[in-house]
Amino acid sequence: MTGKYQKYPTSLYVFSLLVLFILAAPMARAQDWVRTGTNLGVQRIRIAAADFKLASGDPQAVPLRATFNTVLFSDLKNAGVFDMVAKSMAPEATPGGPQEINLAQWAAAPASAQMVVFGSFSVDGGRINVRGFVFDTHNTESPQILGKQYSDNANDENARQIAHRFADEIITQLGGGINGICETKIYFVARSGDGNKEIWAMDYDGAAPHAVTHLGSISLSPRVSPDNTRVAFSSLGRNGWTIKMYSLVLNRMVNFNAPGGTTLSPAWSSDGSKVAYSSSISGDPEIYTADASGGGAHRITAFRGPDVSPTWNPKSNSQIAWVSGRTGLPQIYIMDSDGANVMRMTDGGYATSPSWSPNGQFLAFAWNRKYGPGAPGGQDIYIMDIASKRWTQLTHDAGRNDFPSWSPDGRHIVFQREDESGTQIWSMLADGTEQQQLTHRGSNSMPNWSWK
Numbered sequence: 001m002t003g004k005y006q007k008y009p010t011s012l013y014v015f016s017l018l019v020l021f022i023l024a025a026p027m028a029r030a031q032d033w034v035r036t037g038t039n040l041g042v043q044r045i046r047i048a049a050a051d052f053k054l055a056s057g058d059p060q061a062v063p064l065r066a067t068f069n070t071v072l073f074s075d076l077k078n079a080g081v082f083d084m085v086a087k088s089m090a091p092e093a094t095p096g097g098p099q100e101i102n103l104a105q106w107a108a109a110p111a112s113a114q115m116v117v118f119g120s121f122s123v124d125g126g127r128i129n130v131r132g133f134v135f136d137t138h139n140t141e142s143p144q145i146l147g148k149q150y151s152d153n154a155n156d157e158n159a160r161q162i163a164h165r166f167a168d169e170i171i172t173q174l175g176g177g178i179n180g181i182c183e184t185k186i187y188f189v190a191r192s193g194d195g196n197k198e199i200w201a202m203d204y205d206g207a208a209p210h211a212v213t214h215l216g217s218i219s220l221s222p223r224v225s226p227d228n229t230r231v232a233f234s235s236l237g238r239n240g241w242t243i244k245m246y247s248l249v250l251n252r253m254v255n256f257n258a259p260g261g262t263t264l265s266p267a268w269s270s271d272g273s274k275v276a277y278s279s280s281i282s283g284d285p286e287i288y289t290a291d292a293s294g295g296g297a298h299r300i301t302a303f304r305g306p307d308v309s310p311t312w313n314p315k316s317n318s319q320i321a322w323v324s325g326r327t328g329l330p331q332i333y334i335m336d337s338d339g340a341n342v343m344r345m346t347d348g349g350y351a352t353s354p355s356w357s358p359n360g361q362f363l364a365f366a367w368n369r370k371y372g373p374g375a376p377g378g379q380d381i382y383i384m385d386i387a388s389k390r391w392t393q394l395t396h397d398a399g400r401n402d403f404p405s406w407s408p409d410g411r412h413i414v415f416q417r418e419d420e421s422g423t424q425i426w427s428m429l430a431d432g433t434e435q436q437q438l439t440h441r442g443s444n445s446m447p448n449w450s451w452k
Contacts, residue, residue, distance in 0.1 A: 031392050031431050034383055037361050038410050038430040040080055045174055048085035048106055048113035049073045052130070053096030056122035064128060064159040065121040071160050074205065075167030075182045076117070080411040080429045081175040085111045096120035098133060098144065107137035114138065115145065117170060123154045132166045134173070146173055160207065181407045185450040186414055187212070187222040187231060188425055191443040199233055199246065204407070204449075206425070206438030213246055221265050224248075225272050225292075226451040232256065232266035232275060243277055243294070257294030270314035270451070278308040278322075287322055289337065300339030306330075309353060312337070315360025321345070323352050332365050334386065345389060350379075353403045357410050357430075361386060364394075364404040364413055364430075381415050383430065394432030405449045406430070414438070414447040 035041035051069045054061055077084045089110040095101040095118045106116045119132035134146040148169055152158040161183070168180030181204050190200040190211070199222045202209040213219055218236040225232070228248060235244045242263045245256035261281035268275055273292060278285045282299065285306040290297040301307040305326035313319040313334075321334045332345040332354050345363065350371035355364045363386060368379045379400040384391040395401045399419030406413055414427045423443045428435040 033385060033390065034362075034392055034431050037359070037385065038357070039176060039178060040411055040429060040431050042081070042176070044081060044083040045114055046083040046085065046112060047076060047115040047117065047174070048090050048111050049076055050090065050106075050116060050118040051087075051094050052119045052121040052132070053094045053100075054122070055096060055120040055129075056124055058123040058154075060154050061121065061123040064123060064154060064156060067156050067159040068121055068128075068130070068163045071163035071205075072117070072167055075164060075180075076170065078182075078205065078412075078434075079167070079171045079175065079180065080434070081171065085113050094118070097131065098135075101133075101135060103135060103137045103140060103143060115174065126154050128152050128154050128158055128162060130162050130166070134170055146170060157208070160203075164203075178409050178411075179452070181409050181412065181449075184408060184452060185224070185228075186405075186425065186438070186447050187224050187450065188439075188447040189220055189222065189445045191445075199231060200444070202438070204427075209439065212248070215244075219244070221446055222448050223266050223268055224448060224450045225268050226270055227272055228450055228452065230254070232268065234264045234266065243275075255293065257290070257297075259288070259294075259297055265309045267310045267312060267320075269312045269317045271317060274312075274317070276310035276312060276320055276322075278306075278310065287320065287339075289320075300335070300337070302339075311354050311356045313356050313360050314358055321354040321356055321363055323354065329371060332363065332384075334363075345384060345386070355404045355406055355413075357406050358408055359410050362430075364406060366402040366404065366415075381413065381432075383413075392432075394428065394430075395435070398435075401426075403446045405447050407449050408451050412449075414449050416445045416447060418445075 076082050091105045106113045117134050122129045130150040132148045135143040136145055150162045164182035167182045171180030184204045185201050187201050189197050191197050196216055197218045198211050199213040199219050201212050220234045222231050222233045231246045234241055240262055243258040243266050245254050247254045259279045259281045261279050263279040266275050266277045274289050276289045279288050285308055286299050287301040287307045287310050288297050288299050303326045307324045310320050310322040318337055319334055320337050323330045324333050329350050330352055332351045335342045349369040351367045353366045363384045366379055367382045380393055380395040381401045381404045382391050382393050399417045402416045404413045404415040411430055413430050417426045423445050425439040425444050425447045426437050
């Protein structure tokens with residue numbers, strides 16, 4: 001079953017600084033090929049985020065400003081491209097605009113910031129108003145890197161979303177032009193007290209979890225479409241396992257022409273035109289592709305043993321990785337999207353749940369390399385360079401880890417971890433560092449990161 005197989009800186013100074021960072025990236029460690037390929041090998045920019053200046057007397061402004069400041073700092077810290085100046089090391093000043101910033105103060109020790117984020121926050125007439133800036137502390141003649149204004153209805157959720165939007169602008173501008181992920185969502189499976197499993201969604205940082213489906217059944221393997229309008233998933237009904245489709249625009253189920261047999265593990269192509277899945281309609285579970293409504297189904301594997309958990313190469317959509325048990329224990333394979341040029345990627349153990357990186361260079365997957373009775377191995381998340389088949393282990397000695405899913409910026413991976421306390425969703429940078437737990441209540445599994 002699825003659970004087992006599966007204004008950027010115009011400053012010349014900033015441009016030169018980024019080039020120097022790239023040239024100075026350390027090359028000695030074993031994981032450098034991962035860091036370089038996932039855009040994590042560049043030396044981080046040291047950035048300070050000042051608390052935004054309160055610019056109104058509305059009583060709502062104080063708690064909403066606190067939410068905004070907390071989320072903005074957390075978003076920048078989570079980005080994987082900044083060395084954050086701790087609040088305790090930052091000057092006490094809260095500059096609200098360009099005329100109030102003392103760049104020398106922020107550039108000096110102990111802050112030693114290369115960039116500083118600051119601005120003003122107010123609530124007027126029931127609306128949040130934010131003015132945000134990013135300044136280069138070493139460019140006294142033309143320091144402004146970014147200036148933005150935001151306005152929305154005054155509530156806690158909008159304070160969070162404005163912080164996410166501003167953080168994404170900063171990350172995109174200072175992080176090499178790769179879009180930030182602060183406004184993305186993670187879809188996952190949540191088990192209810194009655195044993196049912198529904199599809200849920202939450203912000204990328206674990207905030208605002210909420211149910212998407214209410215089917216009163218067992219639903220697994222959510223996969224959100226590239227345009228964020230639909231979620232495909234496997235669900236247990238009267239006739240067994242089948243693929244269902246939920247519209248996030250209409251907030252209801254929509255038609256998907258799933259074949260008969262046990263049909264599991266849907267996966268979208270990156271252009272949203274096709275869905276791959278596993279179906280046993282021919283006897284053995286095989287990989288099929290179809291259009292976005294389920295029409296034009298075409299079988300692309302035909303070999304004894306289960307074939308499940310397909311994932312497309314999002315860079316080209318010309319290849320599919322999947323899990324096959326054709327040689328015994330499940331292993332990761334890749335093939336052309338028409339089923340040609342099959343190539344085995346893993347060389348033993350028990351390998352499941354492949355996820356293809358946005359740049360098409362890597363596969364992340366779950367692997368118990370020493371699987372078998374009495375073996376000391378555990379199930380961990382690995383990353384493999386497809387061209388060379390070099391791999392590295394990202395998680396170590398921390399429960400059973402499964403179902404990795406890449407963030408759209410290629411710098412992060414979300415995954416499931418099961419230990420003695422239960423099953424929860426975690427995230428980490430794509431080199432295995434900065435692991436953090438996102439869910440804390442109930443039982444949560446099978447995460448899928450939205451495309452944007």
